[in-house]
Amino acid sequence: MTFEELRPKVLDILHHSNTLREEKLLQVCHLLKDNIDYYDWVGFYFxxxxxxxxILGPYAGEPTDHTxxxxxxxICGQVAISNQNFVVPDVSAQDNYISCNISVKSEIVVPLFVNGENIGQIDIDSNIADTFxxxxxRFLEFVNAEIAKLF
Known part of the structure; x- marks a missing residue:
């Protein structure tokens, strides 16, 4: 599924008024993991x-010890300080990388801002090198901007 096809689905999840925020975030994680072939682990840290x-929030994928x-x-801890997106084409080339799974080859982390404050991030691992x-x-910035409206 393309990012353009996923945008309205993300909005549908986030604007469903009878669902708790944590459940919405979990549904977004599953939506992305299940519909983007190279998104092998999708989660939020806050x-x-x-x-x-x-601290680890909702996620979809293999369990992690890094709660x-x-x-x-x-990478996540660096984004918490830098407030910048961090795309890692090859995790083995990073000296400050925390391995969650030996299959992970690349990672992307995009901060989540609420009223200008970095309150967390979306973290995505891929088992394919240099895939992001x-x-x-841009898509994950859109997702986070919509999620920020829940806070």
């Missing part, structure tokens, strides 16, 4: 209160 760490990530650690491009970034 700032853990006033702590300088991220808490300190700011600065791994600018179209993934």
């Amino acid at each position: 700032k853990n209160g006033d702590k300088e760490e991220l 808490i990530i300190p700011f600065g650690k791994g 491009d600018e179209s993934d970034e």
Whole structure:
């Protein structure tokens, strides 16, 4: 399914008023993982209160031991500090990478802003190297902008 085809489906999930926020996020994770061939793990990490760490939120894919990530650690922890998208074509070339699964070859992390504050991020792993491009970034920015309206 193309990003353009997925946009209205994301909106349908997020604007369903009888569903709790966590369930909406989980549904978005499954929608993306199930409809984009190279999205092998899709999840959200959120700032853990006033702590300088991220805590795992809803996700779709293999379970991960990385339920808490300190700011600065791994790709997600770096995005928590930089407030910038981070596309990793080859995770084995990153010296500050936290491996969740030996099959992962590339990763993209896009921060989630609410009222200008980075409150979390969407994190996507792929078992294919160098698979993410600018179209993934723009689509995930759209997803996060819509999710921000839930907060």
